[in-house]
Amino acid sequence: xxxxxxxxxxxxxxxxxxxxxxxxxxxxxxxxxxxxxxxxxxxxxxxxxxxxxxxxxxxxxxxxxxxxxxxxxxxxxxxxxxxxxxxxxxxxxxxxxxxxxxxxxxxxxxxxxxxxxx
Amino acid sequence: xxxxxxxxxxxxxxxxxxxxxxxxxxxxxxxxxxxxxxxxxxxxxxxxxxxxxxxxxxxxxxxxxxxxxxxxxxxxxxxxxxxxxxxxxxxxxxxxxxxxxxxxxxx
Numbered sequence: 123x124x125x126x127x128x129x130x131x132x133x134x135x136x137x138x139x140x141x142x143x144x145x146x147x148x149x150x151x152x153x154x155x156x157x158x159x160x161x162x163x164x165x166x167x168x169x170x171x172x173x174x175x176x177x178x179x180x181x182x183x184x185x186x187x188x189x190x191x192x193x194x195x196x197x198x199x200x201x202x203x204x205x206x207x208x209x210x211x212x213x214x215x216x217x218x219x220x221x222x223x224x225x226x227x228x229x230x231x232x233x234x235x236x237x238x239x240x
Numbered sequence: 241x242x243x244x245x246x247x248x249x250x251x252x253x254x255x256x257x258x259x260x261x262x263x264x265x266x267x268x269x270x271x272x273x274x275x276x277x278x279x280x281x282x283x284x285x286x287x288x289x290x291x292x293x294x295x296x297x298x299x300x301x302x303x304x305x306x307x308x309x310x311x312x313x314x315x316x317x318x319x320x321x322x323x324x325x326x327x328x329x330x331x332x333x334x335x336x337x338x339x340x341x342x343x344x345x346x347x
Contacts, residue, residue: 159284159338167284167341168338169335169337172336183241183335183336184335185335224272225274225331225332226274226290226329227274227276227329228286230286231283
């Protein structure tokens with residue numbers, strides 16, 4: 123079974139750094155894209171960016187370019203989403219998603235809730 | 241960036257009735273369109289890809305149609321578990337983009 127398991131909820135202060143993770147299992151990790159989707163409280167889905175672990179090709183939404191960094195460690199089948207300086211507006215649920223070369227998202231991770239508050 | 245616009249924002253439907261949800265792309269995306277369902281407190285789940293192909297395990301009451309800029313998701317007979325928020329997403333261009341969602345609520 124293809125599965126994505128994300129790291130646990132985080133509570134951080136503005137200005138702190140954070141790296142959340144998404145571990146893939148049940149498939150060839152290097153053969154599928156892994157993306158990240160943000161969902162702010164009570165709002166819709168926003169595509170942030172995506173990485174192909176096979177060659178580290180990474181694409182970002184213009185809305186998130188420069189705000190976050192997406193990376194992957196194929197030796198442990200894990201993708202990451204990283205912030206260097208969190209803001210209160212980064213408070214959201216973050217989902218990782220697996221994507222074939224064609225581009226739809228399936229499956230989804232269970233989500234990581236990030237809360238940024240002073 | 242391609243803007244995806246869903247309508248209506250909220251759809252009130254009685255159980256057993258048919259629901260029709262629309263999704264419009266600001267420019268053509270061919271058949272590179274997916275639909276997702278999200279229930280409260282859960283991650284979204286893929287329903288449809290390629291505009292009309294049901295994902296594994298998705299019941300036949302869900303059907304998708306359209307191409308280019310106009311797409312439709314139809315739920316033929318709403319079950320209790322179908323009251324949720326539905327999103328469309330295009331994957332023809334970078335960046336991938338989602339619609340803002342349609343909430344299907346019990347009438």
